[in-house]
Amino acid sequence: MDFNWFTFNGKVAPDIEFITVHEGERVRIRFGNLTMSSHPIHIHGHTWNVVGTEGGPIPESAQWPGNTVNVPPGTTRDVEFVASNPGVWRLHCHKLHHIINAHADIPMGIMPHGGMFTFVRVIPK
Numbered sequence: 681m682d683f684n685w686f687t688f689n690g691k692v693a694p695d696i697e698f699i700t701v702h703e704g705e706r707v708r709i710r711f712g713n714l715t716m717s718s719h720p721i722h723i724h725g726h727t728w729n730v731v732g733t734e735g736g737p738i739p740e741s742a743q744w745p746g747n748t749v750n751v752p753p754g755t756t757r758d759v760e761f762v763a764s765n766p767g768v769w770r771l772h773c774h775k776l777h778h779i780i781n782a783h784a785d786i787p788m789g790i791m792p793h794g795g796m797f798t799f800v801r802v803i804p805k
Contacts, residue, residue: 686715686778686796693794699771700801701763707800708760713751719778721757722748723800725769732758748774766804772797 688696701707708731711721729743734756749757772779773796781795 685781686719686773688796688798692781693797695794696798698768698799698801700803702803703763703766703805705763706760707763708758710756710758711749711751712756713753716753717775717778718753719751719796720748720774721751721771722774723761723769723771725765725767725802726761726763726800728759728761730757731760732756763800763802766802769800769802770797771800 685692691697699707699709709728710732711719712734713719724747727745727747728749729745730749731738731743734754737758749759751757778796
């Protein structure tokens with residue numbers, strides 16, 4: 681057991697499944713943090729709105745846009761975006777140590793380690 685092991689849905693890259701959506705689809709992702717460290721989760725290629733927390737939905741007038749949302753220990757954050765930018769986009773924690781799991785030896789081809797990251801694949805119309 682290594683307390684410095686960071687995952688998405690209990691898996692580390694490259695075993696984390698891609699999130700595959702079609703261009704124009706509305707996407708909602710819920711991040712839940714069960715660790716004792718905060719996680720600034722970042723997406724490339726899109727801007728989302730923070731639409732909910734562990735306390736429930738956030739009224740539309742109070743939602744905020746961004747492409748990074750901090751998820752403190754013991755909380756959840758719900759984000760929504762329209763998949764308007766076709767391609768493959770990285771989704772990851774912004775803390776380098778959490779992305780690479782202390783340079784653990786996980787074969788990935790170009791990058792010999794993996795942690796809290798995956799990809800959002802937006803299939804064009």
